[in-house]
Amino acid sequence: MTGVSFLASFLATGRLHGIGIGSALADVDRAFRHPFVDVVGDEGDWLRRDYGLVEFAFNPGADWVLATATVQLHRLASDDDLAAAWARSTGIEFPRYVSWEELWDEVSRAHDAPELRIRDQGGFLEYRALRSNVSVLVVDDEDEERGRRVGDGDVWSLDLWAPARPS
Template sequence: MNGIAFLASFLRTGRLHGIGIGSTLGEVDRAVRHRFVDVVDEQGESLRRDHGFVEFSFNPGEEWVMSGGSIELHRLASGPDMARGWARTMGVEFPRYVAWADVREELGRLPGAPELTVGDQGGFLEYRAAASGVSVIVVDDEEEERGYHAGHGDVWSVSLWAPVQAVSSGSG
């Protein structure tokens, strides 16, 4: 699968290789067969699994449970070997640079594409799909050129986040 179609699907569904918010560490291990480094905080209250340009965050409980994730596409500009390794193990081929226009075009072809809201992040734009819990950070500085980093109009990262749960208060 090509990386553009993969990202559009992720934006629509909030799922990466069938996993997402609430997936257990065991489910992630079965879905993602790529080398990684685990980083657990000193209190044992969070785990970050780093697969290079793809990272997942977990919260503890009876099992570690996914609380978020990100695809750090900007890392591919200076480390194209990461993309080749991911293609070999996961079957998804990412280009060195990912143009947001290409992802939006592909997303527009999918049935049930989510509505996106946009916000300014100081040199970046953030496109949020509340329905899927996915946000895309895009380089918005016209002077940024492609090189060892993403350039103007390129996707910097794509993140999965847990929706904020409404807190109900009891009446007395």
């Protein structure tokens, strides 16, 4: 699977390898077989699991329950080994950079393209898919060029958040 198709599916569905908001830590363990680092809050009130490219945050309960997920694409530009390690453990091959245009083209071709809300985030544009609750941060700075960092028009990250509860 290509990294762009993996990201397009995430943007359209809000799920990574079947994992979504409310999934248990054991579900994440089964879906992702890649080295990780766990960080637990001082009070044991949260857990963050960092796989290098993907991070999950969990809330406690009878089991740790997924609260957010982030794909940190910007890390690929500065870490030559990250994409290769990810491909070996997951079979997903990521390019060093992913442009918003390339990602949206894949979403539009392969999925029912979600409605987007677009907001300026000071140096970034946020494209939020209303149906999936996935936000895509895209670098919005003509002076940013590709190199050890992502450039103008490139995806910085994709973030999944729990839907807002009605008041």
